[in-house]
Amino acid sequence: MIKTKEIKFNYDNQVFFKFHDINLESGENLLIIGNSGIGKTTLLHLLSGLLKSNSGSIELFGKELTKLSSFQLDIFRRDNIGIVFQKPHFVNSLTVKENLELAQYIANKKDNKRIENILKNLNIFDKLNKKTNQLSQGEKQRVSIALAIVNSPKLILADEPTSSLDDENCSNVIKLLKKQATDFGAQLIVITHDSRLKKHFKKSIEL
Amino acid sequence: MNIFKLSIKNIFNKPLSSLITVALLALGIGIISLLLQLNSLIKNQMENNLRGIDMVVGAKGSPLQLILSSVYHIDSPTGNISFEEAEEISNNKMVGSSIKLLYGDNYKGFRIVGAEKKLMELYKGVIKQGKEWNSPYEVLVGSKVYEKLNIKVGDDLVTSHGLRETGQSHSDKSFKVVGLLESSNSVMDQLIITSPESVWDIHSAHDHEEDKHEEENKEITAMLIKFKSPMNIIRFPRQINENTNLQAAVPSYEISRLFKLFGFGIETLTYLAYLIIIVSGFSLFINLFNSMNDRKYEMAFIRTLGASRFQLSRMIIFESLILTIAGFVIGLLFSRFGVMFVSSLMDESINYNLDTIRILNEEYWLLGLSILIGLISSLIPAIQVYKMNISKILADE
Numbered sequence: 001m002i003k004t005k006e007i008k009f010n011y012d013n014q015v016f017f018k019f020h021d022i023n024l025e026s027g028e029n030l031l032i033i034g035n036s037g038i039g040k041t042t043l044l045h046l047l048s049g050l051l052k053s054n055s056g057s058i059e060l061f062g063k064e065l066t067k068l069s070s071f072q073l074d075i076f077r078r079d080n081i082g083i084v085f086q087k088p089h090f091v092n093s094l095t096v097k098e099n100l101e102l103a104q105y106i107a108n109k110k111d112n113k114r115i116e117n118i119l120k121n122l123n124i125f126d127k128l129n130k131k132t133n134q135l136s137q138g139e140k141q142r143v144s145i146a147l148a149i150v151n152s153p154k155l156i157l158a159d160e161p162t163s164s165l166d167d168e169n170c171s172n173v174i175k176l177l178k179k180q181a182t183d184f185g186a187q188l189i190v191i192t193h194d195s196r197l198k199k200h201f202k203k204s205i206e207l
Numbered sequence: 208m209n210i211f212k213l214s215i216k217n218i219f220n221k222p223l224s225s226l227i228t229v230a231l232l233a234l235g236i237g238i239i240s241l242l243l244q245l246n247s248l249i250k251n252q253m254e255n256n257l258r259g260i261d262m263v264v265g266a267k268g269s270p271l272q273l274i275l276s277s278v279y280h281i282d283s284p285t286g287n288i289s290f291e292e293a294e295e296i297s298n299n300k301m302v303g304s305s306i307k308l309l310y311g312d313n314y315k316g317f318r319i320v321g322a323e324k325k326l327m328e329l330y331k332g333v334i335k336q337g338k339e340w341n342s343p344y345e346v347l348v349g350s351k352v353y354e355k356l357n358i359k360v361g362d363d364l365v366t367s368h369g370l371r372e373t374g375q376s377h378s379d380k381s382f383k384v385v386g387l388l389e390s391s392n393s394v395m396d397q398l399i400i401t402s403p404e405s406v407w408d409i410h411s412a413h414d415h416e417e418d419k420h421e422e423e424n425k426e427i428t429a430m431l432i433k434f435k436s437p438m439n440i441i442r443f444p445r446q447i448n449e450n451t452n453l454q455a456a457v458p459s460y461e462i463s464r465l466f467k468l469f470g471f472g473i474e475t476l477t478y479l480a481y482l483i484i485i486v487s488g489f490s491l492f493i494n495l496f497n498s499m500n501d502r503k504y505e506m507a508f509i510r511t512l513g514a515s516r517f518q519l520s521r522m523i524i525f526e527s528l529i530l531t532i533a534g535f536v537i538g539l540l541f542s543r544f545g546v547m548f549v550s551s552l553m554d555e556s557i558n559y560n561l562d563t564i565r566i567l568n569e570e571y572w573l574l575g576l577s578i579l580i581g582l583i584s585s586l587i588p589a590i591q592v593y594k595m596n597i598s599k600i601l602a603d604e
Contacts, residue, residue, distance in 0.1 A: 041602050050511065050598040071515060078513020085601070089508035091213070093220030101208035106514045147512070 001026055002047075002155065002187070007056035009042055019043055019056075020205050029181065029188040031197055034207030040191045043207070044159050047189070048081050049073035061154055078107050082148030082186070084177070086160035088140040090132035096143050097128045100150050107151040118146045121183065122176070138169070145177060149184050156181050158190045162197060174200050210518055214525035217498075224494045229534045231487035232580070236538025236573055238480035241545040242473055243569050248546065250466070253279070256394045257458050259329050261440055264288070264296055264447065265429035270456035271465060277308060277429035278458055280318050280394055284310065288453055290425040296432070296453070301443050303435040307427045309406040314366045317352045319382070319399045321406035329431070330395040336360055337386030343405040346382045350390035351397045360384055364399070366409075380409050403427070484580065487534065491584040495527060499588050507597040520589040527585030528578065535577040539570065 002024040010016045017039035024030055034040050045051040046058060049065050052073075058065040061080060068076060090099050100115045119125040122142045127135060135143065141161070148156055158177060162170040174190070174197055181188040190197060198204060218225045256278055265273045268285030275282035290307075297305035306329060309321035324339065326332070332347075337360040340347060348358050358364070362384045367376040382401060390396050407425055434440060444455035499506075506519055 045598040045602070048511070050601070074510070074513050074515050077511065083511050085508075089504050089511075091216075091505050091509065092502075093216040094208075094213070098208055098216070102213060102509070103512045105208045105210075106509070106512050106518070151513075 001059070001061060002030075002189075003057075003059040004047075005057045005059075007043075007046060007053045007058060009039070009046060009051065009053050017042055019046075020207065022205065024187065024189075024203075026187065028203060029178065029201060030190070031201035031204035032189065032191045032207060033193065033195060033198065033204055034191075035193055038207045040193070040207065041159060044083075044157050044191050047155075048083055048157055049077050078151065080154045082151065082153035082156045084141075084144055084148045084156065084158040084161050086163060088144035090140075090143065090147075092131070092133055095129050095131055096124070096135075096146075099132065099143070100146060103147055103150050109151060115146075115150065118150060118184075121180070122146055141173065142176070145180055149180055149186065152184060153186050156186050156188045158188065158192075160192050160194070161190065162192065162194050167196065170194065170196055171200075210522050211525055214522050214529060217502075217522070217526055218529060221494075221498065224497075225530060228487060228491045228494050228530050229537065231483060231490055232531060232534025232577065233537035233541060235480045235482075235484035235487055236535050236577065237541035237545070238483070239477060239573060240539055240542035240567075240570055242477060242480070243567050244542055244546045245549060246473065247567055248550070252392075253462055255392060256330075257462065259433055260431045260458055261434045261437070262432045262444055263429055263456050263458060264293065264432060264453050265456070267452060267454045270454065271461045273429065273454060273456045274458045274461045276310075277431065278394070280310070280320070280398060284428045285454065287426040287428055288430075290427055292451065292453060293427055293430045296447065296451075297430065299443075301434055301436075301439040303433045305433070306431045307403060308429050308431065309403050309427050311428065312366045312368055312406070312409070314352075314364045314382075314399055315356055317349075317356070317397060317399055319346070319366055319401060319406070321401050321403040323403065326395070326400065330391050330393040332391055332395055333389040334386045335389045337384070340385055340400070340402050340405075343402055343408055344380065344382050345385040345405075346399050346401040347386045347388055348384055349388050349396040349398045349400070352399055353387050358384055358387075360387060484576070488580040488584050491527060491530060491580065492587070494530075495523060495585055495588040499523075499591055503595070503600050506592060506595065507600040510595070510597045511601070516593045516595075519592045519595075523589045523592055524582065524585045527588075528581040531577040531581035531584075532574075535574055538573075539566075 002022060004019065004022045006021065007019045008017065009019075019039065022030065022032075032040065032043065042051065046053050046065075047060070049068065050073075052070075053066055056066070060076075063076060065073065065076070091102060094102060096119070097115060100118075101110075104110055104115075116125065116128075119128060122145060124139055124142045124146070127139055127143070132140065132143065148158075156177070161177060162173050165173060177188060177190070178200065180186075190201070260278060263273055263277050265277060265284065266286030266288050272282050273285050276284045293307060296302065297307075304325065306323050306325045308326075310318055312319045320326075327339075334347065335350075337347075346364065352358065363381040364384065365376055365381045382399070382405070388395065434443065440457060444457055447453055447455035509519060510516075
């Protein structure tokens with residue numbers, strides 16, 4: 001269950017954001033759509049505990065995020081949330097496998113079988129021992145998805161996953177994300193300005 | 208995968224800047240450690256040879272020369288003194304024991320020393336093979352000499368006059384090797400020892416040959432003296448220097464004077480090495496600081512995986528410590544090779560064995576210093592990482 005109420009946020013008392021409330025039952029996915037500058041990334045950071053809101057409440061799976069310390073937020077994020085970034089991020093000195101192992105290490109897990117399963121499911125198992133800078137854009141995005149789901153999060157947050165893709169790839173990526181979420185039992189929230197995604201989601205809100 | 212492994216991977220991911228940092232630190236640590244090792248090696252060696260010798264009596268001249276020639280056998284003697292005068296001093300009631308030495312000849316560059324048998328006790332000489340000398344022209348050979356020249360018991364040695372190989376040879380007389388000495392880690396290892404009579408004899412024969420005036424009085428080159436009480440070291444040498452035409456020199460004074468002389472050079476070099484270490488600290492800091500900027504998205508990403516601030520700071524500190532400790536270890540290895548190299552160059556005057564290569568106390572300080580530099584250099588980067596605003600970094604791209 002994901003529930004937000006009257007979240008407000010401002011940067012240095014200059015830019016003020018007020019966000020629509022979100023109400024998501026378990027099993028439901030959500031598309032949040034809005035133009036640039038409207039605070040999409042801010043909302044994603046608030047939902048993932050990277051930022052703390054000035055007022056309002058954010059309740060994720062029974063935990064009130066606004067009441068957690070930044071250390072508790074790190075743990076909560078580690079245990080519950082996977083993030084897919086617009087531009088994939090990796091540790092460049094590590095291979096694909098080592099990146100995934102690092103993510104598991106941070107969550108106190110070690111499960112090579114799961115790494116293999118995820119990479120096979122994403123069709124990039126042959127890239128296991130490649131450095132991340134040796135990958136193509138599409139492969140990078142898949143590894144980025146693998147990293148988001150490797151610790152079995154309850155929620156996958158995706159920030160503009162399709163903005164730079166053509167129609168065909170856009171549709172492929174969103175299908176892939178939805179499939180991964182279903183396969184590994186997570187809910188998916190996609191935040192984007194890309195209106196092509198509307199047809200893929202039953203539930204959407206506009207900022 | 209863990210934070211430590213991640214640090215190592217990060218170091219190998221930018222090998223050049225890591226290499227420069229490690230090389231600078233290794234150079235600084237290596238120079239200091241080499242100086243420390245050589246200093247301790249030479250001091251040990253010098254003091255080892257000084258044991259049991261409170262004073263040396265010889266002809267007037269430079270006291271340092273007297274010590275170097277009679278105790279270390281690395282300089283020419285100041286001249287000869289008369290046997291009677293030496294005997295007078297050795298009978299003084301302040302003198303505990305004395306050893307008369309005669310030298311001035313060599314065999315292929317190794318000195319032949321005519322000495323009383325007490326010399327064996329002084330340097331704790333042990334006969335490995337053969338026996339002591341009993342009659343003139345019998346010699347005992349030190350370990351370095353027979354190892355280098357492949358001398359065996361029963362060999363005949365034709366010596367030459369003077370202390371260099373080029374001297375005129377005493378072709379009419381030869382010495383017979385009757386014994387080989389165990390290595391004693393002292394100057395005795397590079398000597399050929401015989402009775403004083405042999406040396407007197409060979410030179411009077413030599414003088415005859417050239418039809419020079421005959422020497423009635425016997426002469427010796429120097430005398431090593433041990434006092435009954437250490438108190439005498441202050442009064443007695445001055446008495447000799449003021450009241451006789453002999454010279455008395457105290458080895459421990461002269462050697463500490465010698466150390467002071469080249470101590471200045473060592474000190475300058477040490478400061479230079481510390482400067483290099485400080486520069487390596489800066490290089491490390493700049494290296495880490497730059498990589499922070501290059502890797503800020505990467506580190507923000509690691510935080511989004513749920514890593515704590517502490518874990519990231521730890522990663523930076525580990526990287527720094529791994530580099531400094533690597534620098535320390537390489538520096539120490541470098542100094543060990545340096546010692547081996549230098550001692551192979553100075554084979555004749557410095558005895559070298561592996562036991563003397565141990566980790567000196569000062570080198571533990573260097574380890575402490577390396578760790579300190581690692582911590583200080585990583586302090587600011589680690590604090591920066593700790594205070595990093597991940598949301599802002601991720602939103603900025």
